[in-house]
Amino acid sequence: MPSLLVVIFVIELVVQLINTIGAATINNLIWRAYLSLxxxxxxEFADQRKKQKEYLAVRHDLNATSSQDEFAKWAKLRRQHDKLLDELExxxxxxxxxxxxxxxxLTVTRLVSTRGLQWLLPMWYAREPMFWLPHGWFPYYVEWFASFPRAPLGSVSIVVWQWACTAVLGLVVELVLGVLAAVARRRREGGKKKVPVGAAKGEGKKEL
Known part of the structure; x- marks a missing residue:
């Protein structure tokens, strides 16, 4: 069984990733992956796409057919068009x-496996020490805070460990996003500073 330390860290990591990427985006990715199976x-989706292509072809032919000059053909296309439209709807x-x-x-599964565990595990393991602080290294108030709310004094409680994981992962995510934004900004600025080939040739002709 994995250590409770690791379990809490992984849960907080998953929550941070969901908050950063977005639940809707993750749902779309899982949905597309599921449809690839x-x-x-x-x-059903493949049949719908096939039916939609057929409908668009019939619609194109219908729009290109005159209801006055080619009434029989137009009426047949109209029946096909209405039938396909009804099936598509x-x-x-x-x-x-x-x-x-x-x-x-997906939403229920995600909430139970993340937010649910975020509440349940601290309640269940409130008295369980995650690890022990070196004896005599910290004053009493630090040890008391580290063991909040019900872990043995001198240990780090699951609640404090959870807070620490959330804070550190939040900082890491902000740092990574900041670095990616800076790299993207530099690339855009570098692209703008490049002189077009035509402009460079024009300047050379003026000097001559």
Whole structure:
């Protein structure tokens, strides 16, 4: 069984990643990955895309056909158009409902496995020391705070360890995002400073 220290750190890391990337973005990535698997739902989406292409082709032909000059052809295309549109709307309604259920399931699973554990573990292991501070190195008030709320005095409680992980990971995420933003800004500025080839040739002609 993994150490409780590691479990708490991993939970806080996952929460930070979700907050940084965004729950909606993660849901979309998982949804796309799920549709790439050979499942009945993926087949339904493939059929919908095929049906949509067929509908667009019929619609194009319908718009290109005159209802006065080619009435028989126009009427046939119109029936196909209406039939395909009705089928597409039914498929879209069914698939949208499936996606909504998928998102709800992911949301509940994510909340239980992250926020739920964030509350449950500190309550369950409130008296469990995560690790012990070196004896005599810290004053009483530091030891008291480190053991808050119910861990043995002189140890670091699960709550304090959780706070520490959250604070450190938050700083690391901000640092990484700041570095990435600075790199992107430098690349943009570097691209703007480059002199176009045509401009450089023009300057040479003026000197001559």
């Amino acid at each position: 050979p499942t009945p739902l993926a087949k 039914k498929k879209k309604s069914h698939l949208d409902a499936t996606r909504a259920r998928f998102d709800r399931t």
